[in-house]
Amino acid sequence: MDQVLIDTDVIMDFFFDRKPFSGFATEIFNRCEAKKLNGFTTPVIICNVYYLLRKTASHQLIVEKIKQLLNIIEITAMDKTIVFDALNSEFKDFEDALQIFSAVQNGKINIVLTRNIKDYKKSTLAVFTPEIYLKGKTID
Numbered sequence: 098m099d100q101v102l103i104d105t106d107v108i109m110d111f112f113f114d115r116k117p118f119s120g121f122a123t124e125i126f127n128r129c130e131a132k133k134l135n136g137f138t139t140p141v142i143i144c145n146v147y148y149l150l151r152k153t154a155s156h157q158l159i160v161e162k163i164k165q166l167l168n169i170i171e172i173t174a175m176d177k178t179i180v181f182d183a184l185n186s187e188f189k190d191f192e193d194a195l196q197i198f199s200a201v202q203n204g205k206i207n208i209v210l211t212r213n214i215k216d217y218k219k220s221t222l223a224v225f226t227p228e229i230y231l232k233g234k235t236i237d
Contacts, residue, residue, distance in 0.1 A: 100135045101125075102200040103170065104211035105145045107227055108138065112150060112162065118212065121227035125210060129169045136170035137206055139199045141192060143172065173199040173206070187219050197222065 103125065109115065111122035129136035143163060150159045175195065179202055183194035193216045200206040200222060209217055209224045217224040225233075 098133065098135055099208055100137065100203075100205040101208045101210050101230075102137050102139070102173070102196060102206050102222070103142075104138075104196065104209065104213065105142045105149075106212045107210050108142065108146050108166070109149055110212070110227075112146070118227070121231055124231055125227050126166075126169060135205070137173050137200065137203065138170055139173050139196055140175055141195050141199075143167075145192075173203045175199050176202075178202070188216075190216050193217060194219075 107118075107122045107125065110118040111126060113119070125134065125136065128134035147159055147163060150162070154162075179195060179198045182198040183191055186194045186198070188194035188197070193213075197209070197217065197220050200209065207222060208230065209220060209222050210227050210230055211217060211224065212226050214224050214226060
């Protein structure tokens with residue numbers, strides 16, 4: 098079973114029902130919920146999601162939605178080593194570097210799902226859009 102890091106844009110596609118991407122995001126989360134895929138995110142991504150959702154909904158509603166999300170995916174650890182690795186990396190985007198190094202340190206994650214593939218050129222993990230990933234995977 099694949100272990101995937103789910104980036105902010107995929108989560109936001111789901112929450113904001115951004116067409117045509119929301120269908121792919123929904124399928125990713127459906128597979129996580131059905132235990133056909135192990136989904137992960139990072140504390141930074143959760144923070145970003147909260148911040149972006151806060152512009153359109155109440156704190157209470159956002160907290161409830163994030164709790165529902167966290168019932169089907171896990172959160173990777175972030176520590177000082179990850180921050181230093183990100184700071185010392187060749188990534189142009191510090192936030193993306195944090196995501197990658199958190200996923201790598203996790204030791205299980207082998208794929209990043211994002212629509213910003215170009216930002217992950219330096220990744221040692223496979224990087225796919227949800228659409229491309231799903232086209233290569235059949236439902237078990």
